[in-house]
Amino acid sequence: MKEILSDLERWQRQGKRIALARVVDVEGSGPRLPGAAMAVNEDGDVAGSVSGGCVEGAVVVEALECLENDTRKMVTFGYSDDEAFAVGLTCGGTIHLFLEPLDW
Amino acid sequence: MADETPIFATVQQLIASEAPGALATIIDGGNEASPNGAKLLVRPDTEPMGSLGHPDLDRVVIRDALGELASGTSGVRHYGATGEARQDDLSIFIESFAPPPQMLIFGAVDFTAALSRVAKVLGYRVTVCDARPVFATPVRFPRADEVVVDWPHRLLEKVGDDLGPRDVICVLTHDPKFDVPAVISALKTDAGYIGAMGSRRTTEDRNRRLIEEGVNPDDLTRIMAPIGLDLGGRTPEETAISICAEIIAMRAGRLAPSLRDSEGDIHR
Structure with missing residues (x-):
């Protein structure tokens, strides 16, 4: 969270709505530990990261959806037999993210 | 909510x-x-x-x-x-x-300046301590959070109880007068890493003096000395990298070989 604080403060001063995505759990090989955070504002500007650059693009889409619908949700990225996991981590692990609007 | x-x-x-x-x-x-x-x-x-x-x-x-x-x-x-x-x-x-982990560096030498820079990059709160006021100045160590003019063992009497497994003590004085009491005090803390700089001969000499001062020989295994991984670096900056790499490897419980020569997942 620390590395994105200055961006968050700037966006808050500008009155931007912000979605926060935090890594809450990692299975197998994952590049970032629980607590790694990424924020997306209503314009689609990004701060921070939750992986080594593998899933950030998909997180932006999910985060903007959170803002649009004012919802909170868990999102999982990783290798799986399930075709639904279109986006994976190149390191082969699975990360679980919690996404929510920064309204607290 | x-x-x-x-x-x-x-x-x-x-x-x-x-x-x-x-x-x-x-x-x-x-x-x-x-x-x-x-x-x-x-x-x-x-x-x-x-x-x-x-x-x-x-x-x-x-x-x-x-x-x-x-x-x-x-x-x-x-x-x-x-x-x-x-x-x-x-x-x-x-x-x-959690508050940032601490790195205490004893000895205000060139290696200290480089080590404080690399340690800040890794997120440590860095304190430099040396009893010589001419050398222990904030101007010489601009990246250190604190520069203390005192004997290392006297600083540890004050702050040693606050140190835990995430914290690091690096003794770079390589002068027995300073580093023997510093290492003795460091061994009384719960710091996760204690390293001491010096040649193999300095290290043997220090170990002998430590045992003479009553340190349990088993406790000597806690001291990483000579400090740092065997990277072959020479400059203060390269030495700082080898020290910090050793700290990371020790925290992770690794032997720190090259990734090419090891097997298994990179992130474990």
């Missing part, structure tokens, strides 16, 4: 001031009383902020959050609706905001 409570503003202050705290968030399985997104901010010796929706749940999570904070870890825990153990109705993410 209590929308009127500015929990995030408090989290911002906490992180900015490097004060300890842990934020619990319901991330899955929420119900009407305890919805997903409900938050509880826990700080040592301070009233908690927010609520997860039930006083029994709050009480259990406060206890667990203080435990996560003490070890500096973050993760998901599962509870029953009112905090029961061995149930998994609610998934709660507890995120620790």
Whole structure:
């Protein structure tokens, strides 16, 4: 969270709505530990990261959806037999993210 | 959740001031009383902020959050609706905001300046300590958070009890007059890494003096000396990298070979 604080403060001063995505759990090989955070504002500007650059693009889409619908949700990225996991981590692990609007 | 409570503003202050705290968030399985997104901010010796929706749940999570904070870890825990153990109705993410780990560097030498720079990049709070006021100046160590003019063992008498497994002591004095009492004091702390600079001959000489001073020979195995990984570097900056690499490897319990020559997942 620390590395994105200055961006968050700037966006808050500008009155931007912000979605926060935090890594809450990692299975197998994952590049970032629980607590790694990424924020997306209503314009689609990004701060921070939750992986080594593998899933950030998909997180932006999910985060903007959170803002649009004012919802909170868990999102999982990783290798799986399930075709639904279109986006994976190149390191082969699975990360679980919690996404929510920064309204607290 | 209590929308009127500015929990995030408090989290911002906490992180900015490097004060300890842990934020619990319901991330899955929420119900009407305890919805997903409900938050509880826990700080040592301070009233908690927010609520997860039930006083029994709050009480259990406060206890667990203080435990996560003490070890500096973050993760998901599962509870029953009112905090029961061995149930998994609610998934709660507890995120620790632990103060940065400390690195104490004894000896105000060129290697100290380079080491303080690399340690800051890794997120350490860096204190440089040397008894010689001519050398121990903030101008020489602009990246250090604190420069203390004192004997290292006297500084450790003051702050040694606060050091834990995440903290690091690097003795770079390589002068027996300073580094023998410094290492003796360092061994009394719970610091996770104690390293001492010097040639193999200096190291043997220091070990002999330490045993003469009454140090248990078994405790000498705690001291990484000569300090650093065998990278073959020569400059202060290269030496700083080898010291910090050794600190990371020791924390992770690795032998630190090259990735090419080892097997298995890169992130374990």
